[in-house]
Amino acid sequence: MATIESGTEIKIDVHGHHEHEHHHEESFISKYIFSQDHKMIARQFLITGVIWAFIGVLFSVMFRLQLAWPDESFPILETLLGKWAAGGKLAPNFYYALVTMHGTIMVFFVLTAGLSGTFSNLLIPLQIGARDMASPFLNMLSYWFFFLAGMIMLVSLFISTGPADGGWTAYPPLNALPQASSGSAFGMTLWLLSMAMFIVSSLLGGLNYITTILNMRTEGMTMMRLPLTIWAFFFTAVLGVLSFPVLLSGAILLLFDRHLGTSFYLSDIYIGGQPLTNAAGELLQGGSPILFQHLFWFLGHPEVYIVILPAMGMVSHVLATNSRKPIFGYSAMVMSILAITVLAFLVWAHHMFVSGLNPFIGSIFVLFTLLIAVPSAIKVFNWIGTIWRGNINFTPDTLFAIGFVSLFISGGLTGIYLGNSALDIPLHDTYFVVAHFHIVMGLAAGFGLFVGVYHWFPKLFNGRQMNNTMGYIHFWITFVGSYLIFWPMHYLGMTGVPRRYFQFSNFETFNVYGDLNVFISIAAIVVFFAQFVFLINFIYSALYGTKMKTLNPYLSNSLEWTTPIEPGHGNWPGAIPPVYRGPYEYGKNGTDFVPQHLPDNAIWPKDEKETKTELA
């Protein structure tokens, strides 16, 4: 091997001997299970995330059945859930358990770990030109803590009192008192343990991402030459590192309240006329449930941006690449992510407008909340500017990226309604909020996940590509179907239909919307089945998909396409290519694209030439 690297380069490499790495015959365990290769860890995150996604979405289909046909019985539910759906009808408390698990799984396991974990791991080293993460070992631990969190949550589904059922936000007193509901007993304890493991996983991952991006970029890769994906992962990690510890402290106090008789969040609770006491017989008093809301939403709001920023980054990257145009306003894109990151820490109380917030404080939070619309709008404008008159390749990844922009606009607009405290008072805890956050977060970030999977599939699975036809079918059903599910919910919410109700048929005012609920549920079921098109495509393509024939099938500028089709541990067999330019030089001076590693006066390296002529 004739690789020549400087001394410092080797010193910062944790293994030090990367040039020889791919000569090792790695054992099955070190290659596939306790792997420290960032690409394998990315795969582990993705596959685990996809499995959780199917579980989480299946839960939502179950409770949509209940909402649409409250009087019907579904024997299949009894088959699946046993005593929780005796006679084929969902037990009311299990409805709440399903809603809670759905929310937790989707927000944390799918959209945080599955999305940011997968693509931060895959793309950070590949796109900045590094052999691996700063600490591959901590990176591996990050996955295994996530795995453990998932296992604990899974176990909680099967215990006799059932999983946590007090909502994904885990508000006390409901979730602080084991006697409050069956899921608030052992299920909630497991939920908290699982979240603690998850927080550790996120922190380990985040520390690594930030360190790697700041310290391990290849020669010439200045910060302002980073692909927008990397900027997005960077700020995502910053958000996580600053906000998850606060959630952890909130959760620790909750554990103390639940198990050690403190009353941080509990005060003057009467059950059946009797005041509640702790194990020592003392009155529980002096606590404040609002305190938990502050601690929770201090993470909770940044968390929604943790979910959406990686999707934004990937959408920006894919839109520029696939419309063969430079990204519109690169530095404005970076600045707006920065602004979103800063503002994300200043708006948490907009989730608490009706929790008894001082109205003066509320108005400050209204101001900051509405300010977030500015950087959000800049990003939307720039995405549209990017594809405007572009030479767009309408591949599934592009379609999902455009779908993302559409959803982000629709969902962002309703955010502005909710951000006004006066409007939020009637809309809070209605289906309007459900519509808002599913469109802007659930769907948009989900689309971001699809963008990433369709686009970077060859980098995930040894150069194999996904099938486009199935991609189109998947896109159109999902795109149209998602709007059909969530758009009508705005109307339900505006008429005051509350969220988290098990059944509406007993309410004069709300039972008139039965048909709409049936409509929504049918759309949900159709979209659910459409995801199997994706799943089949995913599994089939990972095993038998057509291999890409050139190194750079999308004629992309970024560095990940300079690695071999099946990169080994260490990514580049030779030296890491240095970088001479930004990542979005498309359509400049009559050339279709100029990869980042090409010097100004370069003669095209051999493989690039092949790529060019093959497509000419």
Place this chain on the structure above:
Amino acid sequence: MSTVTLKRTQRIHPKKFALWLGIGTVIMMFAGLTSAFIVRRAAGNWVEFELPPLFYFSTLVIGLSSIALFFAEKAYKANRHLQYRNLLGLTLVGGITFIILQYAAWMQLASYGILLRGNPSGSFVYVISGLHAAHVLGGVVLLGFFFVRAIPKPDPVQELLSEINPERSLGIEMLSVYWHFVGILWLYLLLFFTYYK
């Protein structure tokens, strides 16, 4: 094969950088807890009490152990290995004493009738100082690990190799950053408790 010479500007070592970030997360956690304290205190129904005097002793002990570690690191850099080992041992003893003193302080607090259960003003002190002690315990485990490694090896060549190992020097630097941090964190917490009783 062509050669690319990489000129890498000397940045902070990535592992050390990650440590600083990790310290940032710990700071956020305690910032979360102490702001919860302030928010809760402002809501009234707050029992005031005196801090147990043992807290001041433990502060002194962890401060001295920090100083010991500071000189231990100097000794290591100056290749005075015996002195390094002794000072490291002293730091370790200081760390263990600190944890014992914290425990004794909780007992003292309990003897005033301020229990973990009860008004949150007391619960906060237990929980926050307990979480801090857990971080100190992590440091103690690391100190113990470095202390064991500092015991000379019978084979002089091995001994020399391990003494000049750059990884180890980095480890000691990181350990001392962490240890000074938990000391300063305790000082902050003590001042916080004293000020905001």
